[in-house]
Amino acid sequence: MRILEFTVPPSYESVKLRGFLRGYCALSARLLTALKQVPGGIQVNGLHARVLQILHTGDCVRLCLPKDGKIPDPVPAPLAVVYEDADLLVINKQAGLPMYARPGHDASLCGAIGSYCRTTGERFAFRPVYRIDKDTTGLVVLAKNAYAAACLAGNIEKTYYAVCEGCMRGAGSITASIRVKPGHTVQREACDAGAGEQAVTHWRALADDGRFTLLACRLETGRTHQIRVHFSSLGHPLAGDDFYGGCTEWIGRQALHCGRMKLTHPVTGRELEIIGSFPDDFKELLKKMGVKNIQTLAAND
Structure with missing residues (x-):
């Protein structure tokens, strides 16, 4: 307790x-x-x-x-823990792992947490403070109790690193609203204000080679596929994101990684900054772009 x-x-x-x-x-x-x-x-x-x-x-x-009555059903999957205490568990999620199991795909972050609880003897429900897509990598914060979950909701500053097609320089904000694309259930599209949910993405270009641009993105809103939809709407889809028009020649999934976060600990009040290392496929893409020392670049962003 x-x-x-x-x-x-x-x-x-x-x-x-x-x-x-x-x-x-x-x-x-x-x-x-x-x-x-x-x-x-x-x-x-x-x-x-x-x-x-x-x-x-x-x-x-x-x-x-009160103790959680039920923990997730265990389904083994690799789990990279980057921070843990009595109230929080922060995971650096791999690509291909959805938040929840679905038909034809038993492995999930939820199931991996169930296995983790069984191994460690801890008992807490699966409470992700936010979600990221199956093929998006990076930091996911899990609250071990309802108090931590309530305090953290909407109070985490996340930086996503993305590689988009084409050359973008400087910095800016994208304010296009987002809605479900007519005739689809999952795919989204940018739309006029009032026709969908408000969405705001702030971005800054970190490096480019003329073909691709490495971006640091921060979100004011957390819409489904927000970064992917916003850059696709500008004609700069994310590398590897064939769902929104990106080419898969250089990377086989969307080049999107939640690599850095800042938060105030819900119990201690301590300011935490957590860095999540980049996966190999993302680093290989950056190597082809001529980007070196990506972890240093991200840490100093």
Whole structure:
């Protein structure tokens, strides 16, 4: 059981426990309800507390997070762990591994986490804070408890590295909306504002060889296939992304990697910066472009 402790600051003097939990602790209504059902789930100064109790400066509020009832069914798959603590698990996902199993494809990140739990003896549900496509590589953050998941949602700054076809220089932003392409269920397309979901991609060119450009991309929104659709709409599809018009001669999948992230730890408040190494096929493409020291380039971006 994960136990969290908070000290009531002067700004919350004489505030009800409910207000402190929802405000200072950023507790979701759903988790608050769950904690109320756990014997001793919410305590003040070591005693069981009701949410209407008045707090005072210096009080110690303790939350005993309920254990997850079910872990994912185990399906072995390679798992590269780049960071782990009591609340977070960060994976550098390989290409070809979907987030969830689907017909004809049993291997998944979810199943790999089930195997990991079985091996380590830990017990936590599969809670990805965000998703990346099956053939996109890179960092995926998993929350080991509901509190961490709620705090991190929408609060992670990610940098994606992409190689697009053609030459792009400088920096810019793409603001085209995105919708499901008519007649399709998976494929997306860029569209006019109001005809789809708002999507914003900020990009900066890092290197090019005239044929391809290495880009650093940051997202304001997280739409399905957002980076792939946005650059395809400009006539610069990602290398290897034949789903959106890219050529597979140099790499057999979309050249897209979530390689860097910054976040504030949901419990300790510590600022974390995590780097995910590039896969071999991506590094080989960059080598053909004449790009050297890619990890250094990414770390200094």
